[in-house]
Amino acid sequence: MTAPTATDDAPVLLAELYDHVLVLTLNRPDRRNAINRAMRKELKRQLWRADSDDGIHAVVITGAGSSFSSGVDLPEALSGPSPRTEGPTPTQVLRAISKPVIAAVNGPCYTGGFELAVNCSFIIASDQAVFADTHAQIGLLNGWGGSALLPRTVGSAAAIQIILSGEPIDAATAERIGLANEVVPHEGHMERTMAVAHTIAGGHPGAVQRMLRLLKDGAGTSVTHALALEEEARVTFRTSDADVGARYGKRRAAPAGS
Template identity: 45%
Template sequence: MTLRIEEPASGVMLLTLDRPAQRNAIDLALADALAAALAEFEAEPRWRAGVVTGAPPAFCAGLDLKAFSAPDAPRNRVTEVIVAIAGRHKPMIAAVNGAAYTGGLEIAISCDFIIAAESARFADTHAKIGALSGSGMGSRLPRAVGARFARQMMLTCAPIDAATALRVGLANEVVADDALLPRAIELAALMAGHDPEIVGIAKQVVDRGTEATLAEAIAIEREALARRKAQGAMTWKR
């Protein structure tokens, strides 16, 4: 098994990367399992929020370099999965335990926000291994931590701890390791309990707005509100 799928709360999909001996590094089997799970998450109304985490001792060490050592290895399959995580219409939390390195960091920052365990460590080691990201690291990381700190992470490849991740805005919260999943599931359940249409619209407003200028972002928000008002009163019963 490379990926565990559970429902720890109503409407919440918990995805656990499950290659602990390889620090949950992504091979083809895990990439394909993630792709299938994400497709179900998007298509099935039952799922309204998600959490992605890793089987201890790590969140995800990135690409399994042994599995992708051949020059013609289909690394694009991993890129497609990370792009799919970022392109979701439903909210997903990264519950980061241990190392979230390179591809693992890309998975984490492609989620809507990060809850970090005290053991969490974050690093972008693309430059160290002589590679470049094709999955949006150079675009998403500066939006998360600012351009200056993104340069520090990307050019030095030095890891940062959970406290630093919280300080620079990469993580929303830092909790004890044994409180990580309960807290992430609690937050996902709160989101899953709201009107999924409103949650989707609000997420889209933030997603599109952060990619725009302030004037464009305000216009996007007004457009969404006008569209919703045209559909009738904002009421929803669970």
Template identity: 40%
Template sequence: MPEKLVLQERPSNGILLLRLNRPDKLNALSKELLKELVDILHSAETDQGIGCVILTGNGRAFSAGADISDMLERGVDSYIDPDRLDRWRKIESFSKPIIAAVNGFALGGGLELALLCDIILASDGAKFAAPEIKIGSFPGDGGTQRLPRLVGRSFAMQMVLTGEMVDAAVAERKGLVSEVVKAEDLLSRCIELASSIASKSVAITPYAKRAVQAAYELPLAEGILEERRLTVEAFTTEDRMEGLRAFAEKRTPVFKGR
């Protein structure tokens, strides 16, 4: 049996830990790896026992980006491949919270994969870059659009036009990551954060995720309308009413995920 390209663990209740597993290739994002990742996320979507996903990489990289060998072989067809693009869309549309645990290099497509996650934590030795310009290209899987929304136009331009590495301290200062911790503490901190998220209603957290995403996808007035629509929709869930009853009765809510 070939070795799995994405390893799965359940480190604690409600948490799915996924490890990209091509360490000899710095976890380059081959079509096969993306397919395994999407298949796992598809199963996790409907598993009410999973409230939060942690995504990290084996070895010294989160991911060094696209599989260059495929680009050399197929040219632009490797980029516009419908299966590849569909897999990126499915990762983007995953409804449950995902925490990226950036344990090393997050370069090119690896950075773009991290940007699809909802929260990014980094080890103190992590490095970030959009190095595509160095090989006559530029980010093409959302990097030119998502990066400026996090770090601002000027610094995004600097990263994209120079391809230079950014260390974890700068990434935190610029808002690319929410926390930087020691390498040996990265997974334990992510598990702690994921446990807090997973203890909440798995019926409600997808609404909260979608509402926050609307903040940088829509103009303010439209975002507020979307927030209102999602709030009304969430009122139809059992967990929303259970939360209200528990507050009124001064007890801990018992969420059922529906």
């Protein structure tokens, strides 16, 4: 699978369903996929759709063309109503939904686009990906959760350097510091991302969603609290023995690499 190519009359966000995986493509390549009001609105709508649709088990977010996203469309944001009037931010929705979301970062991923990726469940990067948070350099503050989540991903010292300096980080460095789970040659980037997404989507939907919530709720808490959350989930979550047995048998019978 290759990333979609946009046309002038295309919507600002493409939504395509592949089996149980919803692929959302930021679709303003002429503006390096700057996130404008229309894109924010549609992104939130599609994420809530994914959350409520039992046929969608995982989501992938990527960018059209050569960029993931340059961030919020600042000329639009500075000339009209504040984004604060729009209700929840896209990243608040990302943190709230129950489905795993993979950021398939295919190129430059800056500022608001960087925060969007950091709020996803994890990042799979193309070897052409470049990351930067330029908020402080241009006189802005994080507003989409970057200052809260980045230290929990890469550690406090690395987060301070990234956020205060605004210096770009290449894909190899992103992988080394734990910002990206994997770096994949650009030509096979979406194929690898979709393979991971379909593997996740092939799991038990209820267990995947409950484990994701458990991991989110336990992140940053004490070990004691995280263990208590796990025990509570274990006691309250129920899957039939027949379902577990059938899925176990299917996994055992599957050929290697499937």
